[in-house]
Amino acid sequence: MSDYSISAIGHIQSPYKQKFAIPRQPRLVPEAKAKLIFTSEFNREEFVRGIDEFTHIWLLFRFHETADKGFSAMVRPPRLGGNERKGVFATRATFRPNAIGMSAVKLEGIEYKNGQLSLLLAGIDLLDGTPIIDIKPYLPYSDAMQDASAGFADTRPETQMxxxxxxxxxxxxxxxxxxxxxxxxxxxxxxxxxxxxxxxxxxxxxxxxxxxxxxxxxxxxxxxxxxxxxxxxx
Incomplete structure (x- = not known):
């Protein structure tokens, strides 16, 4: 098994200051606005030229607050009430071997202010300070699979709250x-x-x-x- 070194390209400036109350999936709370603040190495408009042609983007990120706690082969998904175990690779749990997550979020614009490049985002599910390791455009014709099924998480979580x-x-x-x-x-x-x-x-x-x-x-x-x-x- 080879080791790889991955550096953050930026971090998220988020309204969620603690893990508690963060939605368990992106876009469940559209009003959740955030900024992706680029690091100095990537703080140039050339890196995002053309990204404003897309309405949504994928964010690959690191679960920085749980990464040092290791991983588990089996986890208890909240969708199952925490009563049933599933393999970690059959879930989106945070306790993963490489502590990497992904979110598809709405891109609302690009900001270049006082020398700082940022992306304006909505519908996020990320903790404030989350390191971003990559960005990719969301492609509806390829990424949205109409005939897909999602097992125990097949429907949007709804409550009567x-x-x-x-x-x-x-x-x-x-x-x-x-x-x-x-x-x-x-x-x-x-x-x-x-x-x-x-x-x-x-x-x-x-x-x-x-x-x-x-x-x-x-x-x-x-x-x-x-x-x-x-x-x-x-």
Missing amino acids: SVEFTPEVTSFIEQQTQYPDLLNFISNVLKQDPRPAYKKQKDGEQSYGMTLYDYNIRWQVNGEHNVVTSIEKS
Whole structure:
């Protein structure tokens, strides 16, 4: 087995500051906006010339927060409630031999500002600071296989979760202007039900917190209903 050296070409500047609450697949939360910031070696417009002709791109990245924890031959996919084991190569789990992941995301534009080249992205599912190791255009005629099946993950994950905001939280969100889609962003993150599988089986009210952008957000879950109770600058 040969060893290969791979260096990051950039990193993701993401609203997701912790693994908790990140959607388990890309494009499930369209309001999740991010930037791909290129390293100095690739900080030239020549590297992305023509990429704006594509609406979507593939990102190959490294699971940098779990890479040093090693890998497992068998994992418990969240789609199966964490109750059944599958081979790691039959899943998109993070604990992989080379800790490499991939996401197909929407490309919203190219930015070259103050000498820094960036790609503007939407629908991401990546942690802030994630190293990007390659970019490839998404080709609908080749990459979208209409007759494909996906085993235990064959359908888009859906929940019956509803989301409510207290008047104080709603007022705070409406007054801030930095993130116009913040209310919908928070709502769609919570509709994905980011709780661990074992928590979903418990009765009674549960309280959680997460950080999105530079906001600490707290909410309560009772059955299939979320109530966002507080939001404040982190």
